Amino acid sequence: MGESRLESLLQLRSCEVQLTLSGNSLSWTFQKGRFCWGRRGPTVSIPVNEIVKVHQGDTKQQSKPTDAPSNLFTVYHISRKSDQQWILEASTFTAHSCQEAHDWVMVLQDRIQNCGAERPRKLLIFINPYGGCGKAGRIYINKISPLFQLAGIESDVIETTRANHARDHIMETDLGKYDGVVCVGGDGMFSELLHGVVRRTQSDNKVCENKEGVTLTPCKLRIGIIPAGSTDCVCFATVGINDPVTSALHIIIGDTQPMDVCASYHYGELMRYSVSLIGYGFFGDVLRESETLRCLGPIRYDLSGFKMVLSNRFYRGTVEFLEADDSRSSPRDNTRCRTGCQVCSESSERWKEEGDAESHCCDSDCDTWKKISGSFVAINVTGMSSACPKSQDGLSPTAHLADGTADLILVRECNMFQFVRHLKRHTNKNDQFALPYVEVHRIRAVRFTPEKLDEEEATRRRKGFFSSLCGAQPETSNWNCDGEILDCAQLSVRVHHQLIQLFARGIEGTSCCR
Numbered sequence: 001m002g003e004s005r006l007e008s009l010l011q012l013r014s015c016e017v018q019l020t021l022s023g024n025s026l027s028w029t030f031q032k033g034r035f036c037w038g039r040r041g042p043t044v045s046i047p048v049n050e051i052v053k054v055h056q057g058d059t060k061q062q063s064k065p066t067d068a069p070s071n072l073f074t075v076y077h078i079s080r081k082s083d084q085q086w087i088l089e090a091s092t093f094t095a096h097s098c099q100e101a102h103d104w105v106m107v108l109q110d111r112i113q114n115c116g117a118e119r120p121r122k123l124l125i126f127i128n129p130y131g132g133c134g135k136a137g138r139i140y141i142n143k144i145s146p147l148f149q150l151a152g153i154e155s156d157v158i159e160t161t162r163a164n165h166a167r168d169h170i171m172e173t174d175l176g177k178y179d180g181v182v183c184v185g186g187d188g189m190f191s192e193l194l195h196g197v198v199r200r201t202q203s204d205n206k207v208c209e210n211k212e213g214v215t216l217t218p219c220k221l222r223i224g225i226i227p228a229g230s231t232d233c234v235c236f237a238t239v240g241i242n243d244p245v246t247s248a249l250h251i252i253i254g255d256t257q258p259m260d261v262c263a264s265y266h267y268g269e270l271m272r273y274s275v276s277l278i279g280y281g282f283f284g285d286v287l288r289e290s291e292t293l294r295c296l297g298p299i300r301y302d303l304s305g306f307k308m309v310l311s312n313r314f315y316r317g318t319v320e321f322l323e324a325d326d327s328r329s330s331p332r333d334n335t336r337c338r339t340g341c342q343v344c345s346e347s348s349e350r351w352k353e354e355g356d357a358e359s360h361c362c363d364s365d366c367d368t369w370k371k372i373s374g375s376f377v378a379i380n381v382t383g384m385s386s387a388c389p390k391s392q393d394g395l396s397p398t399a400h401l402a403d404g405t406a407d408l409i410l411v412r413e414c415n416m417f418q419f420v421r422h423l424k425r426h427t428n429k430n431d432q433f434a435l436p437y438v439e440v441h442r443i444r445a446v447r448f449t450p451e452k453l454d455e456e457e458a459t460r461r462r463k464g465f466f467s468s469l470c471g472a473q474p475e476t477s478n479w480n481c482d483g484e485i486l487d488c489a490q491l492s493v494r495v496h497h498q499l500i501q502l503f504a505r506g507i508e509g510t511s512c513c514r
């Protein structure tokens with residue numbers, strides 16, 4: 001059998017097919033009997049890196065291996081159920097002899113091993129038993145564990161017993177034997193893994209992460225997310241769908257997606273790491289309010305959002321930011337960050353050059369920092385689109401996952417109806433930035449200094465109808481950092497280019513939206 005191209009006439013479900021392995025693609029063409037074509041037409045083609053496993057025998061022999069030689073062999077491969085949803089399919093071929101079946105298995109296994117992707121062999125898996133109203137455990141046992149077993153992935157599974165259990169375990173355990181860490185839960189669990197992996201990497205490399213301006217060491221250990229929470233935004237924005245099986249298949253075939261991480265500092269001291277929303281004003285207030293309604297479940301966010309819209313609060317302060325080079329991409333360029341994104345892949349070299357300039361500017365009061373003072377209903381910083389099922393394009397549709405930038409969205413003082421108009425545009429095709437009181441900047445760092453409302457304004461707002469109904473406006477808001485409250489108003493945020501790697505490949509599809 002040759003290295004480059006291999007062909008055989010075989011049987012697949014009683015139809016004759018021409019099976020061809022050429023380069024990085026395995027395809028089969030139905031030879032006769034138009035009723036044999038099945039749903040997908042006469043030729044089916046799959047990339048070798050989307051083959052999960054090949055073995056001699058049929059699907060029953062996968063779980064009960066037999067010594068009897070078989071002229072059957074089964075290819076387990078990924079198939080697209082819809083645009084982003086993946087399923088596992090098994091195709092059992094009948095060869096003319098046991099030797100022919102054996103040869104196909106050998107050559108396919110060899111190609112899979114050498115297809116370039118580094119597949120995990122051992123994983124450390126954390127399950128939040130309370131995630132997604134208690135469904136995380138069932139999802140893992142019924143849907144995910146059988147897939148990992150089929151793929152021959154060994155796993156150490158830990159059911160968490162308290163908040164931060166996963167983060168603390170990652171800080172202490174021997175990680176050398178794992179090819180990745182995986183959470184079965186929501187965004188809160190992902191955040192634990194993010195903090196565990198980033199902190200552990202810095203401590204192993206003797207990097208003092210608490211100091212603002214320090215260059216962090218990129219993390220090699222990949223993070224996987226099996227979405228099983230009530231909010232799974234990170235998974236949605238990096239895979240395009242919240243489907244546990246799709247995410248498990250990305251993990252199995254070793255997909256890798258680098259990702260930027262924002263670090264937030266309060267007067268120079270590290271507060272948190274985050275990958276999606278860091279919001280002051282509206283989103284900070286919604287989160288704080290929602291904590292008082294925890295017993296209501298996910299609907300608490302809608303209720304507190306409604307209350308905060310009615311309150312129509314705004315906050316004074318000064319925003320300073322270091323703008324990114326807009327010749328590569330901009331928040332209004334109407335493109336999308338998709339699998340194999342060129343902007344992200346070309347960003348590494350640029351980052352090295354600009355990174356040096358930036359650390360220089362961060363320390364001194366360099367005039368490349370832009371400054372905007374005023375009253376804001378919301379100040380949002382998002383490291384990625386922050387797309388979710390409710391807002392398919394997200395807070396900033398053109399934001400990139402791994403280009404070393406974040407988008408800063410400023411909603412200036414406006415009335416309640418104007419703000420609702422802006423919010424509504426996140427759920428339809430209208431441009432949420434094409435409003436006179438909204439502006440967006442692609443940035444590499446930002447800092448916010450709060451100011452108090454003047455006495456006259458504060459008194460006027462205290463007397464407002466909705467203020468008396470929804471509670472008086474506080475002088476300052478707090479930050480919502482990926483769903484965690486940061487109890488401070490002054491904050492600076494720096495984007496760390498491609499600090500972590502996920503088991504994902506970004507959203508599949510075209511990057512051009514014009």
Ligand SMILES: Nc1ncnc2c1ncn2[C@@H]1O[C@H](COP(=O)(O)OP(=O)(O)OP(=O)(O)O)[C@@H](O)[C@H]1O
Pocket residue numbers: 127128129130131132133160161162163164165184185186187188189190192228229230231232483
């Ligand atoms: N065993 C546990 N007991 C209590 N809290 C836990 C446990 N394990 C994890 N947690 C915490 O629960 C929080 C929420 O978990 P997760 O994101 O998985 O679920 P979720 O359903 O999306 O939750 P929510 O919508 O309430 O944030 C996380 O911040 C995590 O730190």
